[in-house]
Amino acid sequence: MNTEEPRLGSVPAAGEKPSSVIVARDVWKSFDHGRTPVIQGVNLEIGRGEMVALWGSSGSGKSTLLHLLSGLDRPDRGEITILGLDPSREETRLRLCRRHVGFVFQLHNLIPDLTMLENLRIPCFSERRPAREVDARARYLAEKVGLSHRLTSRIQNLSGGERQRTAICRALMNRPEVIFADEPTGSLDERTADVVFNLLLRLVSEEGASVILATHDQRFTKGCHRSLHIHQGKALPL
Numbered sequence: 001m002n003t004e005e006p007r008l009g010s011v012p013a014a015g016e017k018p019s020s021v022i023v024a025r026d027v028w029k030s031f032d033h034g035r036t037p038v039i040q041g042v043n044l045e046i047g048r049g050e051m052v053a054l055w056g057s058s059g060s061g062k063s064t065l066l067h068l069l070s071g072l073d074r075p076d077r078g079e080i081t082i083l084g085l086d087p088s089r090e091e092t093r094l095r096l097c098r099r100h101v102g103f104v105f106q107l108h109n110l111i112p113d114l115t116m117l118e119n120l121r122i123p124c125f126s127e128r129r130p131a132r133e134v135d136a137r138a139r140y141l142a143e144k145v146g147l148s149h150r151l152t153s154r155i156q157n158l159s160g161g162e163r164q165r166t167a168i169c170r171a172l173m174n175r176p177e178v179i180f181a182d183e184p185t186g187s188l189d190e191r192t193a194d195v196v197f198n199l200l201l202r203l204v205s206e207e208g209a210s211v212i213l214a215t216h217d218q219r220f221t222k223g224c225h226r227s228l229h230i231h232q233g234k235a236l237p238l
């Protein structure tokens with residue numbers, strides 16, 4: 001049974017949605033007071049519903065760029081907009097993170113002592129959504145990833161692949177427009193990684209969200225609409 005609720009409010013609050021969900025203009029980032037230049041003049045646009053891989057070797061700056069594009073970190077220079085909004089403003093960033101942006105990390109960042117269902121409820125706390133609606137969404141997503149039977153299991157009792165599938169569900173709980181995934185299958189064996197990766201793409205595509213995926217594994221760039229090679233501080237078409 002489809003227990004889906006209608007999509008949450010759109011961004012910007014008034015007027016049309018921008019056609020690009022992410023825009024980066026001449027973005028620069030270095031660490032150690034400029035001694036470690038990592039991102040050097042990146043320009044890119046990610047369209048609505050587009051799946052884009054950031055591919056590059058270890059240390060090339062994939063995570064750094066992902067953090068900048070998601071508003072988790074700020075560039076030294078340049079402009080980034082998410083859904084037409086400026087994430088450098090704290091209030092905007094929080095609003096984006098709460099409702100419009102979802103994250104899937106390599107180490108899933110779930111709370112091991114809580115059940116799958118309890119973990120899925122967490123992103124919805126600040127939204128004050130009715131508990132029944134939140135649980136319906138959790139059940140819907142759990143079913144989509146084949147984990148309905150695991151909703152009341154503690155995370156610590158789930159396998160690596162089940163945990164990562166739970167992390168995907170959690171990222172989608174608030175029906176975000178954009179998902180940022182940082183090596184989401186990095187901790188899994190090859191076969192499980194394939195299953196989880198395909199599930200991520202299928203589910204996100206069904207939801208109509210965009211995905212920006214950081215990966216060092218070129219196998220996973222093939223499932224995306226487009227790939228950018230992160231190399232020497234630039235993001236160039238692969």
Ligand SMILES: Nc1ncnc2c1ncn2[C@@H]1O[C@H](COP(=O)(O)OP(=O)(O)OP(=O)(O)O)[C@@H](O)[C@H]1O
Nearest residue numbers: 031032036038057058059060061062063064065216
């Ligand atoms: N907070 C930080 N302080 C100092 N240096 C950093 C910081 N974050 C990242 N770096 C450096 O920036 C470079 C890029 O790191 P980043 O994590 O973005 O690479 P990556 O492509 O995601 O690598 P991996 O595939 O190994 O995760 C590395 O040389 C890293 O050491």
